[in-house]
Amino acid sequence: MRQTVFLFLVLSITILSSTEISIPNISGTWTKSASPYNINCDITIPNGQLLTIEPGTEIVFQGHYRFNVQGCINAAGSEGDSIIMRAANPETGWMGIRFANTPVSNPKSNISHCIIKDGNANLIYSSDYSGFGGGIFFQNYSKADVSNCYFTNNRASAGSAIACITSSPNITGNVFRGNRSGYEVGSGYATIECNVGSSPTISNNLIEKNYCIGQYYCAGAGLRLLDNSNPMIKNNIIRENWIVSDGNLSEGTALYIHRSDPILINNLIYDNYIEPEGAHGSGGAIFFYDSYAKLINNTIKTNYAREGGALWFKLSSPDFHNNIIRGNEAATLEQQIFFDDDASDPNFYHNNIEGGKENFGFKYPEYTFTGAWVNNIDEDPKYEDIGNGLDYNLASDSPCIDAGTLDFTAEIPLEELDLLSNERVFGQTIDMGAIESYIASPSNLSMVKTDSAILLTWDIIPSAASYKIYSSDDPYGTFILEDTVSSNSYQIDLNQAVKKFYYIKSSN
Numbered sequence: 001m002r003q004t005v006f007l008f009l010v011l012s013i014t015i016l017s018s019t020e021i022s023i024p025n026i027s028g029t030w031t032k033s034a035s036p037y038n039i040n041c042d043i044t045i046p047n048g049q050l051l052t053i054e055p056g057t058e059i060v061f062q063g064h065y066r067f068n069v070q071g072c073i074n075a076a077g078s079e080g081d082s083i084i085m086r087a088a089n090p091e092t093g094w095m096g097i098r099f100a101n102t103p104v105s106n107p108k109s110n111i112s113h114c115i116i117k118d119g120n121a122n123l124i125y126s127s128d129y130s131g132f133g134g135g136i137f138f139q140n141y142s143k144a145d146v147s148n149c150y151f152t153n154n155r156a157s158a159g160s161a162i163a164c165i166t167s168s169p170n171i172t173g174n175v176f177r178g179n180r181s182g183y184e185v186g187s188g189y190a191t192i193e194c195n196v197g198s199s200p201t202i203s204n205n206l207i208e209k210n211y212c213i214g215q216y217y218c219a220g221a222g223l224r225l226l227d228n229s230n231p232m233i234k235n236n237i238i239r240e241n242w243i244v245s246d247g248n249l250s251e252g253t254a255l256y257i258h259r260s261d262p263i264l265i266n267n268l269i270y271d272n273y274i275e276p277e278g279a280h281g282s283g284g285a286i287f288f289y290d291s292y293a294k295l296i297n298n299t300i301k302t303n304y305a306r307e308g309g310a311l312w313f314k315l316s317s318p319d320f321h322n323n324i325i326r327g328n329e330a331a332t333l334e335q336q337i338f339f340d341d342d343a344s345d346p347n348f349y350h351n352n353i354e355g356g357k358e359n360f361g362f363k364y365p366e367y368t369f370t371g372a373w374v375n376n377i378d379e380d381p382k383y384e385d386i387g388n389g390l391d392y393n394l395a396s397d398s399p400c401i402d403a404g405t406l407d408f409t410a411e412i413p414l415e416e417l418d419l420l421s422n423e424r425v426f427g428q429t430i431d432m433g434a435i436e437s438y439i440a441s442p443s444n445l446s447m448v449k450t451d452s453a454i455l456l457t458w459d460i461i462p463s464a465a466s467y468k469i470y471s472s473d474d475p476y477g478t479f480i481l482e483d484t485v486s487s488n489s490y491q492i493d494l495n496q497a498v499k500k501f502y503y504i505k506s507s508n
Helices: none
Strands: 019-021 028-030 037-039 043-045 050-053 058-061 067-069 072-076 083-087 097-100 109-112 114-117 136-139 144-147 150-152 162-165 170-172 175-177 192-195 201-203 206-208 211-213 217-219 223-226 232-234 237-239 242-244 249-251 255-258 263-265 268-270 273-275 286-289 294-296 299-301 311-314 319-321 324-326 337-339 347-349 446-449 453-457 466-472 480-485 489-493 501-507
Touching (some): 109 114, 211 217
Parallel strands (some): 019 037, 028 050, 043 067, 072 109, 109 144, 114 150, 136 162, 144 170, 150 175, 162 192, 170 201, 175 206, 201 232, 206 237, 211 242, 232 263, 237 268, 242 273, 255 286, 294 319, 299 324, 311 337
Antiparallel strands (some): 466 480, 466 501
C-alpha cells in the first residue's frame, strides 16, 4: 500500500521598512515606523527649521557624515524606547551632532533618552575644532538640554562624547561609558571638554570607564576645563576612568582644570588612574593649574598617579569645604596632595584628609603650605554599603557626621539634596562627603489621648540617637523645631497647647 505524505511549507516574510536620506537639508518628523533612517550624506537642519525625532527611531550613518544643527532638534526618546544614533560601520563612525554657531533665534534644542554611539570626530587636534566632540559638538551655542542619554564608543581628540566651545548647555542625567579621546600619534583630552568660556551645568551624570591615549600629551579622561570655563559640576559619579601614558605627559585623570574656576559639589570621584604604574602622571583625581575653584562635599577616594594621587596644584588656591579625601596613592612620594610650586595656597575647611597637612608633598623641600587649615580631621570615615551599590555611605558612628560647615553658603547656595537625592542637611549640620548620613524616618506613629495630654509614640529606629519634634500652625507652612527627645515618645500638654501640626524626624 502506497502512502502519500503532503508537506506544507509556510513562509513568513517580514518586510522591514527603512528610509534613505540622501539630501542635505532635513526637517519635519522622523518616526519609529519609518526607521531606520539611513544617512548617505552630510545633513543639516536649516536655520528656522525644526526636526522632531520620535521615541524608538533609529538613525544609521552609512559613512563619516555630519549631523549639523542650524535650526532646532527635538530628539526626545523615552525611558523604555530610546532614540538610537549610530554608524553602520563603528570603526569608520560618523561626525556626531554639531551645533556650530547655530543662530540663537532658534528655540532650545532637546536631546534626551538617546543612545549616541560610534561618533568619530577627527582624532588629530585641529585649530578649527573639527577634532572636537565625537558625540555632540557645541560652538557659540548654549540653547540645548542633553539629558538621560547614553554615550558610548565615541572618539575625538578632545571631548570624545561632548565638546563645548564658548557654550553652556545643560548636561544632566547621562551615562558616559567606554569613550576614547586621542589617538596613538596625537594627544587626547577628555570625555567632556569645556573650552574658551564654556560654563555648562554638568549634573547627575555617571562618567565611567572612559580613557585618554596619545603620544604627546593627555589631560582629563573625565573632564577638561580650559580658559575661563567655570561650570557647575554637581552630583556626578566619576569613576574608573584612565589615561594611557606611554612616556607622554598625563595630567588630571578625572578632571583637568586650567585657567578656570568651577564649582564642584556632591561628586563622588574614585578609582581613576594613570597607567602603567609609575608612568609620568600628575593628579589622579584633579589637576589644578591657575585655578581658584571651589570644592564642597565631594568624596575623593582611591585615585592613583605618579604625583598627587588625589590633587595636584600649580599657581592655584582653591577652597575646600566638607570633602573626604582619603585612600589616594602616588607612586613617587606617596602623597595624596602635591604642590608643584610655592605660590599655591588652597584653603581647607572641615575636611577629612588622610595624613593631614603634614603629609602634603612638595616639589622642593623649601616649599611650604600657608593656606587656611580650619577644623580638618584625619579619621576613618567608616563607610558602609546600605544596599545602594556604593561603599561610601556614612555609618551611624562616622566622625564625618555633623562635622561639616555651612560657611560657604555666604557665596554659594546650599544644595538641598546630596548625591543620592537625600536631604543634604539631615542632622544638626551638614556632613562631610558627597553622601549625607541617612536614618529612616519614624514609622507606625500612634496617638493616645487623655484629658490632659496627648502621647505620641513610634517605632524605635536603631541607628537614631534622638528624635526631633517639629510643629507648625499651617501644614503647608514653616515647621519649627520644638523639642529633641531621646526616647520614642513625646507628650503634648493639652492645657497649654493650641492647634498645631507635628512631624517627627530621626537624628544621629
